[in-house]
Structures are given as C-alpha cells and as structure tokens.
Amino acid sequence: MSQAASSEGRDPTLATAVHRRLREDILSGRLAPGLKLKLRDLAESYGAGASPMREALSKLAAEGLAERLEHRGFRVAAAAPSQLEGLIRSRVLAECAALQESIRLGDAAWEDALVLAEHRLNRLARSLDSHRFATNPEWEACHLRFHQALLEACGAPQLLAFCDRLREEARRYRALANTVAYPDRDVAAEHAAIARAALDRDAETAAALLAQHYERTGAFVGADLGRRAG
Amino acid sequence: MSQAASSEGRDPTLATAVHRRLREDILSGRLAPGLKLKLRDLAESYGAGASPMREALSKLAAEGLAERLEHRGFRVAAAAPSQLEGLIRSRVLAECAALQESIRLGDAAWEDALVLAEHRLNRLARSLDSHRFATNPEWEACHLRFHQALLEACGAPQLLAFCDRLREEARRYRALANTVAYPDRDVAAEHAAIARAALDRDAETAAALLAQHYERTGAFVGADLGRRAG
C-alpha cells in the first residue's frame, strides 16, 4: 500500500543490497583493511550467488573501498596512517576550493539553507550519553547536511560528489581508529565560526577554518591509528 | 620469451578487456550519450558472455561514464551542454587547488619533471598535418604528462585521481563536439606561461592561467556542442 513499505530491505536488486551492506561493513570497520574477500565465503555470508557479489565488489573497487588483484580476487582497501595524510590533504584542498566558490556564487537561498542546517545541528546533542561518548545518528546526519550546505552553491556537481566520497573514506578511518572524538574541543563553536565567515562572504577565513577543522580531526585519528598499528 | 609479448591484448581478464574497450568507445564518442546498452547485443559485439560485460558496465557506471537504471539496464551517460559547465567548473576548482598546493610543496625533482615535460611537449607538433588538423597521439600523451606534472607535487593522491577522471570526461565532450580545437590560439604559449608561473612559485598567476586555459577550451567545445544539439 504505502510506497515505502519498510525502511529496510527495499533494495530493487540483490547486487545493490549486497553492495550497500558490504560498503557499510567496510566503512564501519567491521571488515579490516587488507582483509581478503573470498567470493565463496562472502556469497554464503550474505546469502547471494557469485554474480551479484562480484558486481558489488567491482563497484566497491571502483569507489576505492576495495582493491582488485586480477585473478587473485578482492581485498578490503588498505588504510595506513601515511595514506590518511594524503586523504586529509585531498579533503582540505577539494572542500576549501568548493567552499570558496560557494561563497562567491551563493545566493539568498544558499544562506538560508546554511543557517537552517547550523541551527538544526546545534539543537542536537553530539552524544546520546553525557558521560561517555555514544554516537547520535541524528547529529551525524545533521552534521553531514551542514557540511554539504556549505559547499552546495559551488555549481560543480562532480566536485561535490568527490567531496562526499572523501567524507565517507574519512568516516572509515575514524571508525578504524575508534576515535572517541570527544576531546576537549568545542566542535559547535568551530561550526559556528565557519558558518559565520561563510555568511560574511569572507572566503579566506572560512577556508582556513574549514581546513583547521579537518586537519585537527585528522591529527586525532592519525595519532590513534598510529598508536594501535605501530 | 620477452616479458611484453605484444603491446596490445595483454589483458589479464576478459572483464577488464571489455571494460577498456567499452570505455574507449564511450570516451571517443562512438557510443552516443543516452544510448541504451543492451546486454545481449554488447555481449555479441564484444565477443564475451554476460558476466564480464555486466561487470564492465557496473564499473563504468561507478566511474560515471554509464548510467544504471535498476531493472532497466544501462545507458551511456548523458552529456548536455549544461553539464559541461559544471564539469569545467569542477575541473578548474580541483586543478587550481592541486596546482597551488603543488607549487607550495614542489621540490627540485618536481621542477625538473615539469621542465622536461614542457620541453617534450614543445618538441612535437600538435597536428600530424599542417594544413588541416589531425590528432597526434604522441602530442596528446605529452600534453597529458605535462598537465599531470604540474599537479604531481600536491601530495593528494585522491585529488590527482579525481583530476584524471575529469580530464577523461572532458576528452569525451571534446570528441562529441568534434571540436577541431585548432583555432587561432597559441596553445604552446599558454603552456609555457603556466609552467613559467609555476616555476616562479607564483601560485596566483599560475592558477589563473590554468583556469583560463580550461575555460577557453570549454567555451569552444560548449559552443560547438550547443550548435549541433540545439
């Protein structure tokens, strides 16, 4: 009757369902970097044949979340601290460029959306528990929306898609490091400062603040990752 | 006996071979944008089964060169003038950011490689025929290398890979427009100016020149594309 019968399981095809699940398993860190992905085991584990599984893996490889070795199957993409550095730099460069262009081109609607996104983000608690950190899915969603809203007026769809992908890869590193990311750091203030600079059309400051925002998180994650993997 | 028996046909797997051929057919414009890609026809045409073909298509879809419609197969990705605009903007933003960082971080080896790449490019003729334009594959290869050399020191592998992808998509639009790209325009001088600014560590000027370089080409292509497709 209703269009969205169930929030889960409404995947039109098995391959896409497997792709989504596998992707989430890699991003959340449940599948360790470098892990060999044996087709037979996966097929059994996810309850699908070889064809959809292979298609999902192929897609993941194209996205950079898996690695393909011809005639030797697939592996979960590596995730070394040294690679994290390059990822952060890519993110900073791409997002700062998009942000500056967004500030240059953004109209009133962009400003409205940005203000709204920040307000919604501030209304929520970052942690579900005030004593120890417990991810708040709603906050995460609003956080994503806020950062997207910042860049959205840049008029470069491919670049935005690229930023989304880097964001996801960064999420993977965060999950791998298991960084609590709840240090003495006023994230809300950082967001407010970035939004303020953007709304003031101060591209230089906004970009610098955004870069700091990412580099700081990156440093935490990198430290934690390095400590645990030598 | 020799490691590289033949320059062609050394594809380890059928799926990758088909992927490469299909990719080239899309990039070169032989397969029109929006064209329906029927699995059976393709399989027959490329001499492969459904499995490798499907895998190749899936990969192309992830790269953005094909479009997937669940339960309705694949199509060649659209290519409208309006999308070209966004592509150019993405390219300019991404490459300028990479170039500026490259100029900031580049060492002596980077300078050497850049000088070398420009020299090799200048040694070749852009057209094989001096009367009417005929693509010179060697020049194209050196041109690619030159632009890669510019960005290579930025230390952001993902961003570089992204730039490569955008470059390919741009090549597709050029092929579709069939732009002769041989107008009264001193491309060599433009390259020289960009290289000079980069070697002088003048990031602002270099980025501005690079942006002009792309926007100018984009304008030509867009005009030709718009004229032909309404």
Place this chain on the structure above:
DNA sequence: CGAAGTCAGAATTTCGACAAAATCTCTCCC
C-alpha cells in the same frame, strides 16, 4: 643446503540456462 621445477588443491573467472521484471502490442470497452 639452497634453488628451480612440478604437481595437486583451491580460488577466481566465465559460460549457459533459468526466473523475474519491464516493455510492447493487441484487444476490448467506453
């Protein structure tokens, strides 16, 4: 004792057939 060659075992890749979904066509009814 070390290195190259060889041979089973395991895994990936590919093929052909089956099932499910979408598109098309033709008919029937308003």
Place this chain on the structure above:
DNA sequence: GGGAGAGATTTTGTCGAAATTCTGACTTCG
C-alpha cells in the same frame, strides 16, 4: 476515436557448473 488492461515478448538479474589461473608444498637437481 481513445484509453485501460491482459497477454506475449524482450530484457535484465541470478544461479550453478565448467574452464582457467593462482597458491603452496613436495621433489629433484646443482
């Protein structure tokens, strides 16, 4: 004459098995 609906056709998505390739251990030779 036009639109809706049922059936046939085409096309996609999936499965299980065959063919090719890689891995690892054992043997043999220098």
